[in-house]
Amino acid sequence: MTTASSSRTIRNQTAIVGVGATPYYRRGGSVPQTLDELVGKAILEALRDSGLTARDVDGFAYFSGGFDTGYLMETLGIPEVRFTASLTGTGGGSAGSIGLGAAAIVAGMADVVVCVGANQQASQRFGAITSAYPATPGNAFFGATGLVGPGHIFALLARRHMHLYGTTRDHFAEVAISARSNAVTNPEARMRTPLTREEYFAAPMLADPHCLFDFCLETDGAVAVVLTSAERARDLCQPPVSVLASTHGGTRDWGRSIYWMNMPDKVFASSGHASVAARLYAEAGVGPADVDCAQFYDHFTSQVIMQIEDYGFCERGEGGPFVADGNIRIDGALPINTDGGQLSAGYVWGMTHVREAVQQLRGDACNQVRDAQVALVTGGPSNLPVSGLILGRG
Amino acid sequence: MDERIARHPPALGGRIVTDAWTAPFWEAAAMRELVLPCCAACGTYRMPPTPFCPNCHSQSIDWMRHAGAAVLYSYTIVDRVLIDGMEGSLPYVPAVVEFPDAQGIRLITNIVDCRIGALRVDAPVELTWIEPVPGTVLPAFTLSREKE
Numbered sequence: 001m002t003t004a005s006s007s008r009t010i011r012n013q014t015a016i017v018g019v020g021a022t023p024y025y026r027r028g029g030s031v032p033q034t035l036d037e038l039v040g041k042a043i044l045e046a047l048r049d050s051g052l053t054a055r056d057v058d059g060f061a062y063f064s065g066g067f068d069t070g071y072l073m074e075t076l077g078i079p080e081v082r083f084t085a086s087l088t089g090t091g092g093g094s095a096g097s098i099g100l101g102a103a104a105i106v107a108g109m110a111d112v113v114v115c116v117g118a119n120q121q122a123s124q125r126f127g128a129i130t131s132a133y134p135a136t137p138g139n140a141f142f143g144a145t146g147l148v149g150p151g152h153i154f155a156l157l158a159r160r161h162m163h164l165y166g167t168t169r170d171h172f173a174e175v176a177i178s179a180r181s182n183a184v185t186n187p188e189a190r191m192r193t194p195l196t197r198e199e200y201f202a203a204p205m206l207a208d209p210h211c212l213f214d215f216c217l218e219t220d221g222a223v224a225v226v227l228t229s230a231e232r233a234r235d236l237c238q239p240p241v242s243v244l245a246s247t248h249g250g251t252r253d254w255g256r257s258i259y260w261m262n263m264p265d266k267v268f269a270s271s272g273h274a275s276v277a278a279r280l281y282a283e284a285g286v287g288p289a290d291v292d293c294a295q296f297y298d299h300f301t302s303q304v305i306m307q308i309e310d311y312g313f314c315e316r317g318e319g320g321p322f323v324a325d326g327n328i329r330i331d332g333a334l335p336i337n338t339d340g341g342q343l344s345a346g347y348v349w350g351m352t353h354v355r356e357a358v359q360q361l362r363g364d365a366c367n368q369v370r371d372a373q374v375a376l377v378t379g380g381p382s383n384l385p386v387s388g389l390i391l392g393r394g
Numbered sequence: 395m396d397e398r399i400a401r402h403p404p405a406l407g408g409r410i411v412t413d414a415w416t417a418p419f420w421e422a423a424a425m426r427e428l429v430l431p432c433c434a435a436c437g438t439y440r441m442p443p444t445p446f447c448p449n450c451h452s453q454s455i456d457w458m459r460h461a462g463a464a465v466l467y468s469y470t471i472v473d474r475v476l477i478d479g480m481e482g483s484l485p486y487v488p489a490v491v492e493f494p495d496a497q498g499i500r501l502i503t504n505i506v507d508c509r510i511g512a513l514r515v516d517a518p519v520e521l522t523w524i525e526p527v528p529g530t531v532l533p534a535f536t537l538s539r540e541k542e
Contacts, residue, residue, distance in 0.1 A: 128477045131406055137413040140420070141442045142502040144410065144532050145488040146403030148476050155470035156490055163468070163515040208471035252448075261490045262441060262500050268468075 011283060014102040015233035015240035015394055018052065018226035019355045020045025024190050024346025028122040030220035035120040039067055040076055042222035043114055050226045051237035052112055057226075059083035059110030061101030063093025063379070063387075064349055067116065083110035087248060087387070091297065091380030094350025096387025098377075099246025101227045111228060117351030118222030125218050126347070127151060142259060150382070151215045151300055152207040153258040158302035159209055161269040165317035167305065169209055173200040174323045175301035176213040176343055182330055183340025186366040190217055191344040214301040216342035223351035225358065233394065240394030241361045245283035248379070248387035251275045256383045266316065271303050271381035273310035276388050281312070284390040286374055288312040291390075293360050293369045294334055294376040295353035298341040303381045308334075311376065311388075330367050338367045353377045354389065361393045396511035400471075402534070403504050404483040405526040415443045418457050423531050426523045429457040430496050441499040462521020464491040464535060469505055469513060483526075485510060491519055491535050501533065508537040 020042045022030070030038060047053060054076045060069050066086040073081060083104040087093030094117055101113035124132050131148040133139050147153050161167050176195060183189035195213060203212040233240035253264050254272035261268075281287050288311060296307045305319035313334055314322040322328075328336045339345045339356040346352055357375035359365040365372075372393070379387035412420050419442075422429040431443040435452035446453060469489035475481055487505040492498050505513065506524055519535040526532065 131477055135409065135411040137411055137416045138442070140410045140412065140416065144403065144406075144526070144530070145502055145504050146406060146472060146480070146483065146486050147470075147488045147502070148406065148472075148480070152470055152472060152488065156468040156488070159470065159515065160468040204474050205471065206474045206476070208473065210470070260442075261502050 009283060010099065010102040010106050010246065011244055011285065012242050013230055014105045014227055014243045015230050016098070016225050016243065016358050016391065017228055017233045017236045017238055017240055018046040018050025019224070019358050020047070020049055021223040021355055022221045024188060024348070025220040026190065027125055027218035027220060030120055031122050035118060036067065036071060036075070038120065038220070038222035039116055039118045039224070040072065042116060042118065042224035043072070043076065046114070046224040046226045049238060052226060054078050056112045057114055059101060059104050059113035061097045061104065061113050061115050062086035063097040064090045064117065083113065087385055089385045090382050091299070091349045092382045092384065092386040093248060093379055094297065094387065095354065095377045095379035095389035096246055096248030096385060098225070098227065098243060098354060098389050099248060099387070102243045102246060105227065105229055111232065113227045114224055115227060116222065116224040117349035119347070119349055120220045121218050127215065127218055139259065150258070151210050154300045154303060155207040155210045156261070157269060158300070161302060161306060162209060164265070164269050165320065167320035171305060171320035171323055172209070172214050172301040173197055175298070175304045175328070176200055178328050179298065179337050179341040179343040182338050182367050183344035186339050186345055189340040189345035190219060191340065210300060210302065216299045216347045217344070219346040219348065221346055221348045223348045223355050225354055239362050241358045242392045242394045244286065244374070244390040244392045245280050246387065246389045247276050247279045247283060248385040249276060250384040250386050254384060259383055269306065271306040271310045271386070273307055273378065273381065273386050273388065276386055277311045280388040280390055286390060290374050291334065291376045292372040292374050293338055294336045295338070295357050295378070296336055297350050297353065297378045297380040298337055298343050299380055301343065304336070307378055307381065311378070330369070335369050338365060338369060350379050357391050361391055396509065398485055398510050400487040400505050400508055400510055401483050401485060402506050402524045402526050403486045403488065404480045406479050409527070410530055415445050419443060422457065423533055426531060428460045428462050428521055428533055430460050430493065430499065431455045432458045439497045439499045441501060458496070460493065460496060462535070463495065464493050464519050466505065466513065466515060466517045466519050467492040467500055468515060471510060487513065489535065504534045506534045506536055512537055
């Protein structure tokens, strides 16, 4: 990092002061509510949680295209906004949107920023979203091959990881079973019956080596968080959760990744997070050993294993044995996706992970990690940007 | 051993959309000829074709005819209907193949007309052509005969 970083950092200058969420609905189950309505409900809940009101909001920081700020202001009665911006890309920006909001606050461009993610899959299921992309010159190079969804495309990375490092379907199974085990004790999770190894291996192979349980859920829902300055956070309702660092981006070696497939071999069988992870730890001033729980973007079990490697919890290629040793369980060395994750609790473009990290650091999570002080959150391995976030007990 | 034969992918994509940089690839494909873009200034291959050479920024491309000898870099076996139109094509095998004699650039493609149980990462594959949508010819690959 540059020597100027001490004066040019967001570290500990902002805090998450409110979280709000709608229920996690089965795909299509949120109708007749509209998507904007779900977003509004999550925002109002997050504001109630914080003790702030809609009149205090003056910024929005989005990812994945975001929402119509003017419409939200109109319906929620937000008088004036000074900052409204979005990261590029898709779910890869979920954790990074917090950094975008924090940057605006530190720069004096806003005081109270809302970050929100939401999806409603009544008309288009995400499992087959790739097949719904309009024909373009760029996607001509993968669109005709029958790679109908992200889980099909990421299966190509998964098989390469298996080939290079000996990763097995048993390793993927452990990620799925561990997530389910956490969901069983989360009243808000969608999947609340334990998953056995037998059930995992009996499940249909959607895109070998990915079976049904390697895919995340297809959920409707919205999650919002409210972010403000560390100073203002001290006077609000909840114990503040400090933003230690949030980074996004990635390297050219990853680039469009799943739509490109020309990544160098080591990068191909990864989550593309290595550079974002290195900057995240440097900015936060903590390392992997300091992380008490991690909320990894678990759209696919194989990508959880690759993120564990990219975030330095084990050597590259050792992610499979790392999970097999029980490390990611709630009582393991690195409890992950403690709410059940996107695999078993609900999928809201990665924002459920921000919510769960905040709950853990407030000490009121459904599966509380004892004395959790530092939480890692990641945003979806996909085309750039990918992102990371480290939060600390305030 | 999975004795099933890898089928051709479903006709989901419709017609191929091109631009000035990708059209030569698809125009050659329509004539069942594989061409790969190679920078005319510095000799760096790139795939898919883009407006600039990432190495030297030249915009000149030599479209190199390629015989289609490749290596199976990775693959997935799709054996479950997710959307309409997939029913008649299962199982099919989307794949990434690598061209060792073209600086290791890769193509996203399909493996077809060979036994699924015989597929192995790093297996040699050879070029064939498929036409899942009548009038749209796509490059595909099959396991090299001597390896089966």
